[in-house]
Amino acid sequence: MINTLVNKISTLNAPVVVGLDPMLSYVPEHIKKAAFDEYGETLEGAAEAIWQFNKAIVDAVYDLIPAVKPQIAMYEQFGIPGLAAFEKTCAYCKEKGLVVIGDIKRGDIGSTSSGTSGQGTDRKQIVFRFSGRFRNGESVSGFGWS
Numbered sequence: 001m002i003n004t005l006v007n008k009i010s011t012l013n014a015p016v017v018v019g020l021d022p023m024l025s026y027v028p029e030h031i032k033k034a035a036f037d038e039y040g041e042t043l044e045g046a047a048e049a050i051w052q053f054n055k056a057i058v059d060a061v062y063d064l065i066p067a068v069k070p071q072i073a074m075y076e077q078f079g080i081p082g083l084a085a086f087e088k089t090c091a092y093c094k095e096k097g098l099v100v101i102g103d104i105k106r107g108d109i110g111s112t113s114s115g116t117s118g119q120g121t122d123r124k125q126i127v128f129r130f131s132g133r134f135r136n137g138e139s140v141s142g143f144g145w146s
Helices: 002-012 029-038 042-061 072-076 079-095 110-116 137-141
Strands: 017-020 067-070
Touching: 017 029, 017 042, 042 079, 067 072, 067 079, 072 079
Parallel strands: 017 067
Antiparallel strands: none
8 A cells, every 4th residue: 555655645645544433523614514404413323414515525636645544533523424424524535635634633633632532423422531641731632621
């Protein structure tokens, strides 16, 4: 896979990776509205909005860049529907010929910690949450801990 990435970087003259770290607040209102109209203001609706936004980004850049890097914690915050959006995003990127670099680290920056903390999920269904080790103060800030 590394040879594929290096070749694509060379061919496109683009040592660039597009991060797909979805936050619902970044999704344009018309995309959120369409998803929520279809699925309601649910995890399914949020995940559909994320998927449609990702698809639009990929469609705009797939011929300009060699790779994408979806951050899984940002999808996990939308529960199982979010994981389905992650899988759909990865499959779509591969269809478009992009190298997919899975960003699956934990405890690095505030936005990742916010995704990992379960914000956006039904917290009543979660009894325990594994948080891994903490690398710095920012890795705990997303959990609302001090």
